[in-house]
Amino acid sequence: MIHLKGLLGILFAAVMVMTIAAPAAMADSTVPLPSPAKAFKGKQCVEPADVMRRQHMTFLNHQRDETMRQGIRGNKYSLQQCINCHATADPKIMGGTVRTLQPFCGECHEYAAVNIDCFACHNPTAPLETSENMPLDKMIAAHLGQGNPDVSSGKAGGAQ
Amino acid sequence: MNSSKPFDAAKRRLLSGAAAVAGMAIAPGVTLIAPAEARKAGEAASDKVRWGLLIDANKCDAGCDDCVVACRTENGWQGHDRPATDPQWIRKVNLKDNKTGATLSLPVMCQHCENPPCVDVCPTGASMRRADGIVLVDRHICIGCRYCMMACPYKARSFVHENTSGQKPHMPRGKGTVESCTLCAHRIDVGGTPACVEACGQKAGKEAMMFGDLNDPNSAISKELAKRATTRLRADLGLVPGVHYRGL
Numbered sequence: 001m002i003h004l005k006g007l008l009g010i011l012f013a014a015v016m017v018m019t020i021a022a023p024a025a026m027a028d029s030t031v032p033l034p035s036p037a038k039a040f041k042g043k044q045c046v047e048p049a050d051v052m053r054r055q056h057m058t059f060l061n062h063q064r065d066e067t068m069r070q071g072i073r074g075n076k077y078s079l080q081q082c083i084n085c086h087a088t089a090d091p092k093i094m095g096g097t098v099r100t101l102q103p104f105c106g107e108c109h110e111y112a113a114v115n116i117d118c119f120a121c122h123n124p125t126a127p128l129e130t131s132e133n134m135p136l137d138k139m140i141a142a143h144l145g146q147g148n149p150d151v152s153s154g155k156a157g158g159a160q
Numbered sequence: 161m162n163s164s165k166p167f168d169a170a171k172r173r174l175l176s177g178a179a180a181v182a183g184m185a186i187a188p189g190v191t192l193i194a195p196a197e198a199r200k201a202g203e204a205a206s207d208k209v210r211w212g213l214l215i216d217a218n219k220c221d222a223g224c225d226d227c228v229v230a231c232r233t234e235n236g237w238q239g240h241d242r243p244a245t246d247p248q249w250i251r252k253v254n255l256k257d258n259k260t261g262a263t264l265s266l267p268v269m270c271q272h273c274e275n276p277p278c279v280d281v282c283p284t285g286a287s288m289r290r291a292d293g294i295v296l297v298d299r300h301i302c303i304g305c306r307y308c309m310m311a312c313p314y315k316a317r318s319f320v321h322e323n324t325s326g327q328k329p330h331m332p333r334g335k336g337t338v339e340s341c342t343l344c345a346h347r348i349d350v351g352g353t354p355a356c357v358e359a360c361g362q363k364a365g366k367e368a369m370m371f372g373d374l375n376d377p378n379s380a381i382s383k384e385l386a387k388r389a390t391t392r393l394r395a396d397l398g399l400v401p402g403v404h405y406r407g408l
Contacts, residue, residue: 066204068298071290073349074201080329121299121334123327 198351219368230359271401278308
């Protein structure tokens with residue numbers, strides 16, 4: 001009995017060590033965490049960032065049907081509004097001459113192996129002309145500077 | 161961040177103001193472009209309204225394609241010099257009576273039928289009729305089978321064969337889906353008129369096209385329809401198109 005108890009204790013300890021050690025090992029893996037670009041403008045999204053992160057696809061899917069099929073316009077969740085705020089310029093995309101959603105959406109979708117087809121039809125670009133809010137070099141720096149530390153650390157925060 | 165920005169009140173006032181100016185510019189008492197009433201944000205299209213067009217072929221000139229150009233510019237479709245497969249939301253049809261030599265020119269687009277055969281045949285429900293009578297393709301669920309193109313007796317729909325880029329924000333279009341005239345639903349929803357109607361009146365100065373609510377007996381289009389008989393293309397098919405023609 002004593003031997004069995006000791007064996008169980010060792011097994012328990014081994015399982016605990018593996019459980020604790022595994023995430024640490026994963027954190028060191030070769031896939032870096034996504035770092036979405038900071039928003040082009042605006043400080044707060046239509047919902048808190050953690051809600052948007054989990055549910056943006058549901059919001060957009062729901063509203064797309066309402067707008068397309070019932071003609072309801074001007075509701076809260078709009079793909080166009082995503083583009084207005086979140087499209088940023090990146091020197092790797094068309095030489096940084098347009099704002100696109102790739103630096104924002106593409107980061108997480110690539111990480112999560114999600115393949116969306118919104119932009120097979122919707123134009124993901126926006127003109128740079130409203131860039132007085134944030135000059136081009138700042139936008140590029142925002143992206144290249146590994147974006148939003150809140151997202152990287154998993155902390156919830158406003159749209160940044 | 162203001163989620164209602166694309167449809168804010170200032171823009172709506174501007175649009176309805178522009179439509180009102182267009183309406184007044186013609187002549188006192190004659191309003192060919194009847195401004196549509198903008199729906200409130202969050203309000204669905206209603207079946208109390210039935211949008212339609214009246215096209216007067218007598219005023220239409222064979223050499224003019226301003227309506228086609230306006231549609232192309234507004235909605236961002238263009239050809240690739242391949243007439244058999246190029247998109248064609250609106251086209252000019254020129255006819256000649258060989259016996260008398262008389263010619264006739266008219267624009268033909270989606271006729272926005274009350275009983276649309278394109279909706280009947282669609283296997284996914286992508287081809288649909290909105291409550292206010294506008295027949296649309298929901299390209300989110302269109303699989304590109306093109307049954308609707310075969311079913312349409314007006315040859316109103318086309319298939320996107322090419323990769324698209326530079327689409328207008330209000331008019332997404334993509335390869336592998338079917339598309340057609342939307343009656344400029346994005347303009348109507350904020351109180352505007354279709355681009356072709358606007359161009360015919362303002363740019364070409366012909367005023368051969370009229371847009372309005374067929375259900376409202378007091379609308380300019382209804383009053384005009386009541387004055388003299390009009391024709392609907394292939395009325396024998398019983399599709400009850402929303403587009404009326406005069407002078408055929």
